Amino acid sequence: MKRFNDFFGQFGGRYVAEMLRAPLDELEAAFLDALDDASFRDLLALTLRDFAGRPTPLLFAENATRELGGARIYIKLEGLAHTGAHKINNAIGQALLAKRMGKTRIIAETGAGQHGVATAAVCARLGIPCRVYMGAVDMRRQKPNVFWMERYGAEVVAVTGGSATLKDAVNEALRDWAGSFRDTHYLLGSALGPSPYPDMVREFQSVIGKELCGQIEEKGLECAALVACVGGGSNAIGFFSPFLESETPELIGVEAGGRGTGVGEHAARMNGRGQPGIVQGYKSLFLTDADGQVLSTHSVSAGLDYPGIGPQLAHLGTMGRVRFLTASDAEALEAVKFFARMEGMIFALESAHAAAAVMRIARDYPAESSLVVNMSGRGDKDLFILARAMDAEPWAEFLREEAAQ
Amino acid sequence: MSAPSRIMAHLVAYYPDRAGSLRAARGLADGGCTWLEVQFPFSDPTADGPDIQAACARALEAGFTVKDGFVLVAEICAAVTVPVFVMSYANLLFTRGVGRFLDECHAAGAYGVIVPDLPPDADEGLYAEARARGLAAVPVLSPSISTERLCRAAALDTEYIYATLRAGTTGPRSTVDEATRRFLSSIKEARTTRPAKILAGFGVTSREQVRALESHAHGVIVGSALVREIAGGGDPYALLRARIRELVRP
Ligand SMILES: Cc1ncc(COP(=O)(O)O)c(C=O)c1O
Numbered sequence: 001m002k003r004f005n006d007f008f009g010q011f012g013g014r015y016v017a018e019m020l021r022a023p024l025d026e027l028e029a030a031f032l033d034a035l036d037d038a039s040f041r042d043l044l045a046l047t048l049r050d051f052a053g054r055p056t057p058l059l060f061a062e063n064a065t066r067e068l069g070g071a072r073i074y075i076k077l078e079g080l081a082h083t084g085a086h087k088i089n090n091a092i093g094q095a096l097l098a099k100r101m102g103k104t105r106i107i108a109e110t111g112a113g114q115h116g117v118a119t120a121a122v123c124a125r126l127g128i129p130c131r132v133y134m135g136a137v138d139m140r141r142q143k144p145n146v147f148w149m150e151r152y153g154a155e156v157v158a159v160t161g162g163s164a165t166l167k168d169a170v171n172e173a174l175r176d177w178a179g180s181f182r183d184t185h186y187l188l189g190s191a192l193g194p195s196p197y198p199d200m201v202r203e204f205q206s207v208i209g210k211e212l213c214g215q216i217e218e219k220g221l222e223c224a225a226l227v228a229c230v231g232g233g234s235n236a237i238g239f240f241s242p243f244l245e246s247e248t249p250e251l252i253g254v255e256a257g258g259r260g261t262g263v264g265e266h267a268a269r270m271n272g273r274g275q276p277g278i279v280q281g282y283k284s285l286f287l288t289d290a291d292g293q294v295l296s297t298h299s300v301s302a303g304l305d306y307p308g309i310g311p312q313l314a315h316l317g318t319m320g321r322v323r324f325l326t327a328s329d330a331e332a333l334e335a336v337k338f339f340a341r342m343e344g345m346i347f348a349l350e351s352a353h354a355a356a357a358v359m360r361i362a363r364d365y366p367a368e369s370s371l372v373v374n375m376s377g378r379g380d381k382d383l384f385i386l387a388r389a390m391d392a393e394p395w396a397e398f399l400r401e402e403a404a405q
Numbered sequence: 406m407s408a409p410s411r412i413m414a415h416l417v418a419y420y421p422d423r424a425g426s427l428r429a430a431r432g433l434a435d436g437g438c439t440w441l442e443v444q445f446p447f448s449d450p451t452a453d454g455p456d457i458q459a460a461c462a463r464a465l466e467a468g469f470t471v472k473d474g475f476v477l478v479a480e481i482c483a484a485v486t487v488p489v490f491v492m493s494y495a496n497l498l499f500t501r502g503v504g505r506f507l508d509e510c511h512a513a514g515a516y517g518v519i520v521p522d523l524p525p526d527a528d529e530g531l532y533a534e535a536r537a538r539g540l541a542a543v544p545v546l547s548p549s550i551s552t553e554r555l556c557r558a559a560a561l562d563t564e565y566i567y568a569t570l571r572a573g574t575t576g577p578r579s580t581v582d583e584a585t586r587r588f589l590s591s592i593k594e595a596r597t598t599r600p601a602k603i604l605a606g607f608g609v610t611s612r613e614q615v616r617a618l619e620s621h622a623h624g625v626i627v628g629s630a631l632v633r634e635i636a637g638g639g640d641p642y643a644l645l646r647a648r649i650r651e652l653v654r655p
Binding site: 291 | 447448449450451452453454458462465470471495496497499500501521522523524527529544545546547548549550551554558569571572573574
């Protein structure tokens with residue numbers, strides 16, 4: 001896999017107003033230069049180890065395997081990385097790059113808040129002022145992450161325009177950057193947006209897949225498939241990256257099936273539901289109407305609630321290298337419960353979509369083969385959503401008492 | 406006495422609603438603008454500031470579709486004598502097919518198109534296809550542009566070039582300083598064929614700014630200030646005619 005592709009088949013590119021061209025050209029050059037520099041790579045590796053806590057383990061889900069039947073299930077525990085999700089890998093990479101470029105301010109968008117928390121934590125450590133744009137709807141449903149971002153010293157700005165979710169936060173970050181790029185780096189959190197972001201985010205997330213290769217070999221696994229959830233696609237593309245140019249294992253991306261197949265009820269863009277478009281600086285598949293206006297989306301998980309998909313995954317899906325499935329809100333909630341009880345692991349609601357797909361397909365694979373699911377994040381941030389879905393009244397009572405204190 | 410100033414006046418199709426936007430166009434033309442820029446609202450206008458964002462959201466709620474937009478443009482073209490430019494974002498052209506979108510522009514009587522997120526070399530054929538139809542596609546250039554890209558954009562030999570006076574989004578006031586003047590003259594110097602008609606815009610709200618720009622550009626674009634003018638209600642025709650009169654006053 002080349003480090004810089006710009007286009008992936010027909011998708012990708014740098015479709016931005018002229019004022020953002022220069023900063024993107026500068027970013028591309030700085031990124032490629034940094035990757036060629038052994039001292040940058042060493043600093044990145046050291047920070048991933050000491051600050052993020054890498055490598056993350058590969059756990060054999062023995063009880064789940066017994067319960068479900070079929071393939072052996074393994075879980076790549078990205079959620080054990082510092083700040084609770086794979087987002088930290090990219091945040092560290094880009095923040096170190098920003099510092100190397102002499103940028104003195106960092107901005108980011110966030111959906112579930114995991115990317116915002118990761119960025120805020122890294123910025124705190126590097127002493128770089130940080131502003132995070134977050135949809136007002138997402139701030140409400142991922143309140144604990146807003147709290148943590150502020151503790152790390154970040155300024156969290158509520159975005160009320162549009163659907164007040166992830167895509168609107170991306171719009172607002174792009175607007176900020178259009179006026180601030182001289183001193184500011186836009187630390188984009190998924191493998192989407194104008195080139196070079198999809199390539200850069202994949203490279204920084206590829207640490208997941210590289211570690212996995214070693215762990216598969218060490219454990220002697222006969223790996224049949226890798227399964228990851230897909231919002232913009234950063235955890236999936238990083239997890240899949242070493243295998244993109246081979247024919248095996250099977251690669252499975254899981255999108256948010258939400259609560260139905262109607263407009264605004266889901267965020268599944270593959271398998272014919274999205275149409276080619278140019279939005280937020282890149283060409284890919286988007287949920288749009290006949291005119292090309294972006295449609296609203298829904299997912300119980302804020303991190304998958306986005307109308308576009310990273311251009312490389314759109315291409316890999318179109319080519320058939322990555323198979324796309326969906327999991328519904330309800331299935332994701334069931335998967336959280338199942339893996340908590342079976343393995344003592346609370347999946348983030350995003351990652352639980354991948355787990356739900358594994359629960360559905362495990363029996364389709366022979367018992368001696370293995371399925372590896374990426375637990376892209378852990379579910380601490382989802383406490384309020386999970387409590388409302390699983391234990392509503394006692395939890396509400398607790399909150400009332402707490403508020404009365 | 407100097408001549409009245411040349412202004413490209415911007416409006417959002419279907420803002421505040423269909424009838425209101427037609428009245429806005431008439432008011433701007435009767436007030437004395439030289440060109441009209443009709444923005445087709447897009448759900449995710451990343452190059453626009455709060456005023457135009459809000460106007461686009463409202464226009465979409467008012468029922469704007471691209472098909473209806475072209476009907477409106479045809480009515481505007483029939484009602485005014487100034488050239489009309491259609492401005493929008495890449496996805497509305499790409500989804501329809503750039504060629505078909507331009508055919509419809511042409512059929513509606515538009516003079517040209519402005520699509521900020523289809524810059525030269527990532528334009529999906531916009532410049533060549535517009536030229537083939539006799540439409541003026543207007544590249545949007547910004548002060549951060551590299552010399553190499555500036556030369557390439559100039560070499561497209563378009564009749565008009567849109568120069569944004571600063572980085573950022575539409576809306577906040579721009580100052581016209583030495584750097585602005587240098588940017589505008591660098592565009593002129595980059596053009597080796599016929600001179601380009603440079604339209605300068607972003608954050609122009611006052612008669613003084615228009616005057617300050619006049620000697621450095623062929624025309625001045627006014628956008629958010631006009632959207633703000635009608636945001637509080639009232640008759641768009643009367644409000645905008647008065648506002649343009651004040652801005653072009655010799
Ligand atoms: C834990 C977790 N997994 C997955 C995602 C989805 O993003 P991506 O598809 O870029 O991995 C998010 C996004 O917020 C997340 O927080």
